[in-house]
Amino acid sequence: MDADQVATLRTILASTGWLERTGVLGRALRTSTTTRGGLLVVGTPAEEPWHVTAHLDEESRLSGIPELMPTLVRWAPPPDAPPHLSVGLSRLEEARRGETLFVVAEDAAPVPLLERVNDARHVGATILALDGGDPELDGLAHESLSLPGSGEDELVCRFVNFDAAQHLVSAAAGSRDDGISGRGKSGRGVRARLARFLDTVAGPSAQTP
Numbered sequence: 433m434d435a436d437q438v439a440t441l442r443t444i445l446a447s448t449g450w451l452e453r454t455g456v457l458g459r460a461l462r463t464s465t466t467t468r469g470g471l472l473v474v475g476t477p478a479e480e481p482w483h484v485t486a487h488l489d490e491e492s493r494l495s496g497i498p499e500l501m502p503t504l505v506r507w508a509p510p511p512d513a514p515p516h517l518s519v520g521l522s523r524l525e526e527a528r529r530g531e532t533l534f535v536v537a538e539d540a541a542p543v544p545l546l547e548r549v550n551d552a553r554h555v556g557a558t559i560l561a562l563d564g565g566d567p568e569l570d571g572l573a574h575e576s577l578s579l580p581g582s583g584e585d586e587l588v589c590r591f592v593n594f595d596a597a598q599h600l601v602s603a604a605a606g607s608r609d610d611g612i613s614g615r616g617k618s619g620r621g622v623r624a625r626l627a628r629f630l631d632t633v634a635g636p637s638a639q640t641p
């Protein structure tokens with residue numbers, strides 16, 4: 433998903449309230465860390481959050497917000513990994529006030545991770561979470577966002593999967609304007625971008641909502 437597709441997705445979701453929710457988490461990511469390297473991003477043993485880490489890194493550089501530069505925390509980094517990919521779980525034990533632990537996990541967080549998150553919170557670190565619906569993790573987080581479930585807006589359920597949520601949150605983190613992009617665009621331009629986006633995610637037979 434490129435920047436134009438993210439902008440189009442934001443246009444689709446503009447009336448659903450979902451952008452405001454991603455904006456809250458994005459703003460927390462942008463403002464909660466006071467030191468470069470203090471934004472710690474961690475996932476589960478089965479799924480490391482490479483995707484959102486790369487996007488936060490890009491947003492940090494493009495927006496000129498050094499505090500948004502992420503540190504990927506890995507469960508078992510190989511011995512020959514380069515320095516920026518060799519940060520292990522012990523880094524979570526060093527978390528302190530002014531740093532942020534961002535847990536990105538579509539599946540439920542395992543107990544060892546929850547224990548480290550709890551410890552980091554007790555020493556003053558900010559806890560943020562993007563997850564698939566994990567009440568234990570959400571209970572520890574200062575701010576959290578879960579994937580849409582039953583009862584959500586039809587557009588949100590149709591277009592927001594875990595990958596899309598990561599794009600929306602990282603884009604919100606890098607934006608100093610928490611408004612909704614895409615409003616005020618000309619009708620023809622928006623409809624053309626919507627059609628291209630729908631072709632990408634649902635095939636050429638999809639109809640613009």
